[in-house]
Amino acid sequence: MDEQTSFETVAPFLIFFVYALPVILMIGGLIIGSILESRHFASIRSREAATADYPAVPTRSWDETRAVAEVRLVASSVVVSLDYFKRILAGLRNIFGGRIRSYESLLDRAKREAILRLKESAPGFDIIVNLRVDTSNIASVHNRKKGIGGVEVLASGTAIRYERRKG
Amino acid sequence: MILTNIETVPGKRIVEHYGLVSGNTVRAKHVGRDIVAGLKNIVGGELKGYTELLDEARNESISRMVAQAEALGANAVVNIRFSTSAVSQGAAELYVYGTAVRVE
Numbered sequence: 001m002d003e004q005t006s007f008e009t010v011a012p013f014l015i016f017f018v019y020a021l022p023v024i025l026m027i028g029g030l031i032i033g034s035i036l037e038s039r040h041f042a043s044i045r046s047r048e049a050a051t052a053d054y055p056a057v058p059t060r061s062w063d064e065t066r067a068v069a070e071v072r073l074v075a076s077s078v079v080v081s082l083d084y085f086k087r088i089l090a091g092l093r094n095i096f097g098g099r100i101r102s103y104e105s106l107l108d109r110a111k112r113e114a115i116l117r118l119k120e121s122a123p124g125f126d127i128i129v130n131l132r133v134d135t136s137n138i139a140s141v142h143n144r145k146k147g148i149g150g151v152e153v154l155a156s157g158t159a160i161r162y163e164r165r166k167g
Numbered sequence: 168m169i170l171t172n173i174e175t176v177p178g179k180r181i182v183e184h185y186g187l188v189s190g191n192t193v194r195a196k197h198v199g200r201d202i203v204a205g206l207k208n209i210v211g212g213e214l215k216g217y218t219e220l221l222d223e224a225r226n227e228s229i230s231r232m233v234a235q236a237e238a239l240g241a242n243a244v245v246n247i248r249f250s251t252s253a254v255s256q257g258a259a260e261l262y263v264y265g266t267a268v269r270v271e
Contacts, residue, residue, distance in 0.1 A: 025209055028209070028210075029209040029210050029211065032210045033210040033211040033212065036210060036211075036212050037211075037212065040212070060173050060174075062177055067178060068177040068178030068179075069178075071169055071171055071176055071177050071178070072170070073170035073171055073172060073229075073247055075225060075249060076222070077218055077221050077222060077225070078213055078218055079213065079214045079217035079218045079221060080211070080212060080213050080214065081207060081211055081212070081213075081214050082211050083209060083210050083211030083212075084209060086211060106211065110213070113213070129173060130171075130172050130173045132172065134249065134250075134251070136250075136251040136252065136253075137253060138217070138221075138251065138253050138259050150214055150217055152217075152221060152251055152259075154249055154251060156172055156247075156249055157172060158171040158172050158173050158177075160177050
């Protein structure tokens with residue numbers, strides 16, 4: 001009798017941990033994740049507007065009529081991960097094929113953030129040439145399900161500062 | 168030491184080539200960072216611990232490459248390329264390579 005009652009009091013908690021917790025984590029992750037994402041996009045937009053006169057271009061040309069004062073290699077990276085909800089959405093997408101919008105926005109903000117960090121790592125320079133953006137998977141190859149999934153976005157380029165014209 | 172990822176050094180002339188120089192590091196993330204990253208995986212977004220780790224490792228690779236170039240008597244490294252690869256569970260290799268040159 002005593003054992004019976006103790007089981008009955010514990011059972012709801014067991015059910016909670018087995019079935020409800022993953023759902024709560026998923027929904028909580030979705031809500032917090034999307035709030036953080038929209039905040040991040042707002043910050044990216046304002047910083048992009050602030051550095052609009054400091055171009056980062058993938059071409060290799062610069063203003064050769066001006067004397068170059070300093071050259072520096074710049075590189076910066078951002079590692080992003082996916083939340084549970086997005087991963088499940090992407091898993092569903094794999095069945096039918098097509099665009100996975102949740103991954104697109106994640107990689108988009110990672111790439112823009114990496115380029116902004118590149119500019120912020122070399123303040124006072126005039127232009128970044130030969131901009132390269134590489135994406136690589138740093139998650140474990142063998143244990144994709146259990147391991148922590150991460151994608152690294154690396155931006156690199158050559159920052160050039162021109163000699164200031166006198167007068 | 169001047170480093171660039173284009174074929175030349177802007178504003179300078181290359182007078183001598185010394186060939187390929189490279190540097191690598193293999194870094195494993197530690198348990199504490201893995202736990203924080205695991206929690207961060209619930210909401211998604213940037214894993215700052217990993218970003219720091221990779222930046223540190225990349226700077227280490229660059230300084231190894233620079234040391235090699237200095238030993239050859241070069242004063243610049245041009246055409247630098249980066250590559251990142253996951254070599255095993257929880258470890259990443261960062262490889263940096265370029266051409267050591269002398270500029271004037």
